Amino acid sequence: MSEPNVLRVEGLRVHYQTPAGPVKAVDGVSFAVRPGERFGLVGESGSGKSTIALSLLRMIKPPGRVEDGSVTLDGVELLELTDEEMRRVRLARISLVAQGAMNSLNPVKRIREQIALGLREHGAAREGRAFDTFLTELLERVGLRRGVGDMFPHELSGGMKQRVCIAMAISLEPQVIVADEPTSALDVVVQWQVIDTLRRVQSELGAAVIQIGHDMGLMAHSVERIGVMYAGKLVESAAVRDLFRAPLHPYTQLLIASLPSLDGKERLQGIAGSPPSLLNPPAGCPFHPRCPFVMDVCRTTMPPPREHRPGHFAACHLYETS
Amino acid sequence: MTGLLEARNISKVFGAGLVHKTQTIALRDFTFSISGETPSVTAIVGESGSGKTTLVRLLLGLIAPTSGEILYRGQDLRHLPAQQRRAYLRDVQAIFQDPFEVFNPFYKVDHVLESPIRNFGLARTRQQRRDLMAEALSTVGLQPAETLGRYPHQLSGGQRQRIMVARALLLRPRLIIADEPVSMVDASLRATILNSLLKLNQEFGISLVYITHDLTTAYQISEDIIVLYRGAVAEAGDVQLVVPQPEHPYTKLLVGSIPLADPDAPWQGERALGAPTGLAPNGDSYCAFHDRCPYAMPVCVEQTPSLFRTAPHRASACFLHGDAPILPNDRIDEVFGGGRPAPDAATPFVAES
Numbered sequence A: 001m002s003e004p005n006v007l008r009v010e011g012l013r014v015h016y017q018t019p020a021g022p023v024k025a026v027d028g029v030s031f032a033v034r035p036g037e038r039f040g041l042v043g044e045s046g047s048g049k050s051t052i053a054l055s056l057l058r059m060i061k062p063p064g065r066v067e068d069g070s071v072t073l074d075g076v077e078l079l080e081l082t083d084e085e086m087r088r089v090r091l092a093r094i095s096l097v098a099q100g101a102m103n104s105l106n107p108v109k110r111i112r113e114q115i116a117l118g119l120r121e122h123g124a125a126r127e128g129r130a131f132d133t134f135l136t137e138l139l140e141r142v143g144l145r146r147g148v149g150d151m152f153p154h155e156l157s158g159g160m161k162q163r164v165c166i167a168m169a170i171s172l173e174p175q176v177i178v179a180d181e182p183t184s185a186l187d188v189v190v191q192w193q194v195i196d197t198l199r200r201v202q203s204e205l206g207a208a209v210i211q212i213g214h215d216m217g218l219m220a221h222s223v224e225r226i227g228v229m230y231a232g233k234l235v236e237s238a239a240v241r242d243l244f245r246a247p248l249h250p251y252t253q254l255l256i257a258s259l260p261s262l263d264g265k266e267r268l269q270g271i272a273g274s275p276p277s278l279l280n281p282p283a284g285c286p287f288h289p290r291c292p293f294v295m296d297v298c299r300t301t302m303p304p305p306r307e308h309r310p311g312h313f314a315a316c317h318l319y320e321t322s
Numbered sequence B: 001m002t003g004l005l006e007a008r009n010i011s012k013v014f015g016a017g018l019v020h021k022t023q024t025i026a027l028r029d030f031t032f033s034i035s036g037e038t039p040s041v042t043a044i045v046g047e048s049g050s051g052k053t054t055l056v057r058l059l060l061g062l063i064a065p066t067s068g069e070i071l072y073r074g075q076d077l078r079h080l081p082a083q084q085r086r087a088y089l090r091d092v093q094a095i096f097q098d099p100f101e102v103f104n105p106f107y108k109v110d111h112v113l114e115s116p117i118r119n120f121g122l123a124r125t126r127q128q129r130r131d132l133m134a135e136a137l138s139t140v141g142l143q144p145a146e147t148l149g150r151y152p153h154q155l156s157g158g159q160r161q162r163i164m165v166a167r168a169l170l171l172r173p174r175l176i177i178a179d180e181p182v183s184m185v186d187a188s189l190r191a192t193i194l195n196s197l198l199k200l201n202q203e204f205g206i207s208l209v210y211i212t213h214d215l216t217t218a219y220q221i222s223e224d225i226i227v228l229y230r231g232a233v234a235e236a237g238d239v240q241l242v243v244p245q246p247e248h249p250y251t252k253l254l255v256g257s258i259p260l261a262d263p264d265a266p267w268q269g270e271r272a273l274g275a276p277t278g279l280a281p282n283g284d285s286y287c288a289f290h291d292r293c294p295y296a297m298p299v300c301v302e303q304t305p306s307l308f309r310t311a312p313h314r315a316s317a318c319f320l321h322g323d324a325p326i327l328p329n330d331r332i333d334e335v336f337g338g339g340r341p342a343p344d345a346a347t348p349f350v351a352e353s
Helices: A049-056 A083-089 A111-121 A128-141 A146-150 A158-169 A188-205 A216-222 A240-245 A250-257 B052-059 B082-091 B110-119 B126-139 B157-170 B187-204 B215-221 B249-257 B329-335
Strands: A007-018 A021-033 A038-042 A064-073 A094-097 A176-180 A208-213 A225-230 A233-239 A306-309 A312-314 B005-015 B023-034 B041-045 B067-072 B092-095 B175-179 B207-212 B224-229 B232-238 B307-311 B314-316
Touching (some): A021 A049, A021 A233, A038 A216, A111 A128, A188 A216, A216 A240, B005 B052, B023 B329, B041 B215, B052 B175, B067 B082, B110 B157, B157 B187, B207 B215, B232 B249, B232 B307, B307 B329
Parallel strands (some): A038 A208, A038 A225, A176 A208, B041 B207
Antiparallel strands (some): B232 B314, B307 B314
């Protein structure tokens, strides 16, 4: 049996237990990523996108818990591995550039020591000359000089630190790189450098990238296929051009329309209302309270995701034929 | 003419004390004024390190300039008599980036609206107070019944930020300084907040200074724009001229780096410019952008560029435009106001330097 996808997520459900009841951060999400593909997950705060990132690496901590679903990496079910087996998969097969990763570098250790530590922790220690060669090549890959290895994090700019984090994530040449908001808090010029670096290294390695973010503009330029999250659900997914040219889900349509452009001034259009509470999500489609096309069925039944055009999935009753 | 708020040749230098031996010039010889007569919307755009946060803090009187002065209705902000100080605190309101930090989690959101009403004696009765709050909330598109009586954690970031706009409105200020008001708010809610700020400008005649790193929202809501780079003005003028056809290489870089929500729009980043020429300065005078600029000429590492007025409503601090007349820093206000009808005859544009 040949699996065309390197990573497959099926019916993933992740809840956070709170005194007021479970918060359904990820509520039945399925998607698949092909080898070498750049897939983006876009959503607003609280949509569940970062929770998905952590679930893929089995890094959800209590009170969060994966309730249901499956995550397979190259045919291996990650959710069934022992903790020790999972530790060996991390970094070597699937790695994470965490949100705000550049601020989690150890301030009192030189970059080379931190990279060496990562290798040791994952049983791939290199010593002496071999490590020096390895480090030089690794830093070059992300566009940094060899000298950066001997520096401390405070001596580096935000963009350089983020590239160090990318270097760490690719140090064992994983098949999948999960990048959670890799450019948040970076200046716009530096954003371009970081995304450019990420794109270059993933194509050299042939690794798939799952990029998570809230900025539709950034997504439009950094991934090949996008999934749109809303209130814990994947409401639409399509190739980048299809999604921006002909979005199907009303949330995606309004979100794209709300983004300011530079082609002449126009009245800015927001989306009325606010995202729902995940503690008491509305019945039916979570977007129905804000949706201009709401129908009766939307208030009671969550529409299933369906392929309405080749490769273009949406979960919306507007396109359901009775 | 005495404006509402004027910054005259202000500079702010940090460090250079006993502890910090190196100086950081956060803002250099900056002049800017808000007349308060015609409601204006001015965007001040810059990346981190551009001096925009320093400028906000200076305009709000939170820090004092190292040199130059900030005048409120003609009087130095540092030495305002008590009555003027009170008037200033009412006339000039601020909205900050983080709609989570300004709320005390133990108080209902009403508190944040009640305090200005109390402090400035805006209402005599409880009913008046409630009416004022309800009116302000409705103006920014919030339902008073669904907002009052709640705790901050029960509201979204977008709602909280709109409460801050309502709060500013309560005092009927002449000027609102909004420091990155939407950068921590979700995309679908940004437009609503920016629209409520614009409404205050259009319906209540309140001037806005919109401080941001985001050129797209600056372009959409402002009339005038100032682009700051490392503490100095790189380019300034009518936003309809500056953003669509940037003149300063730095502004070009900024515009080229915006990832527009269109996969076919160019996204070039550093490639928008090309490799820097690599000229190095010898002395202390040089263009701050020379080390990233592909057009850098010998003069760029020998002199600090002044503003050159390339058109009636725009100026660029770049020697590529060195043929245009010099616009002294403290006359920068002359290039503004092109996008709106002039209240009185503006200074005529003179073509010679």
